[in-house]
Amino acid sequence: MTDATTRRPATRMPWLTATVVAIKPETATAKTFRLALPEPSPHRAGQHYIIRLTAPDGYTASRSYSVASAPDGTNDIELTIERLPAGEVSMFMHDDVVVGDEIEVRGPIGEWFVWDGDTRALLVGGGSGVVPLMAMLRLARRTGRTDLLHLVVSARRPGDLYYADEIGGPETTILYTRETPPSFPRAAGRIAAADIPPPFLAGTTAYVCGSPAFADAASNLLVDLGLPSPQIRVERFGPTG
Secondary structure, eight states, X not given: OEEXXXXXXXXXXXXXXXXXXXXXXXXXXXXXXXXXXXXXOOOOBTOEEEEEEEOTTSOEEEEEEEBOSOOXXXXXXXXXXXXXXXXXXXXXXXXXXXTTOEEEEEEEEOSSSOBOSSSOEEEEEEGGGHHHHHHHHHHHHHHTOGGGEEEEEEESSGGGOTTTTTOOSTTEEEEESSOOOTTOSSOSOOOOGGGSOGGGGSSOEEEEEEOHHHHHHHHHHHHHTTOOGGGEEEEEOOSOO
């Protein structure tokens, strides 16, 4: 399995000043921020940007956030950010940032956890780990190539599901680990073999993203189901924010 537990900033990329043009709540603890960049900065589905905050005394804090929007040729990107109680950047973004504010960003960053819309892909995400995978799903839908991929997404409860108003479809499998909606066909529980569509276990690259525990469980499950480990790309999200 190909793994990256840390993200290395691209030192040669300049910091850009982006303008917040829209803010949308996704869950009780997550918001999507639409940012207008000052110039085109084409990204690939799966890449991320760094947000940097600078205090009046010069102190800085920065964090990486995956792009949720598909590449579309515009200057805009969407970053979905979970509010973490100890997260300097995420708390500021949730509690202080409003439409019209300007923030510093750098990116796009990342060259291996990316999908360009022309190969078969199995996407497996847990919680906030669905964010970069959503960019891939949106790309497939925009280009009419949903036949190439399948997304399996795990959330604790219905209220914790990111992008609930658009994520469902024939190319997605949704599961809940703690509580399900009324009459939901699958009982609450962790990801299991029955959740993985067999056609996407051959000739496929898998993209697994989530907490360390979820990423380990999901990637080990795929190996047990016969997907060769070199075809599994894993990205783990830690508790910083």
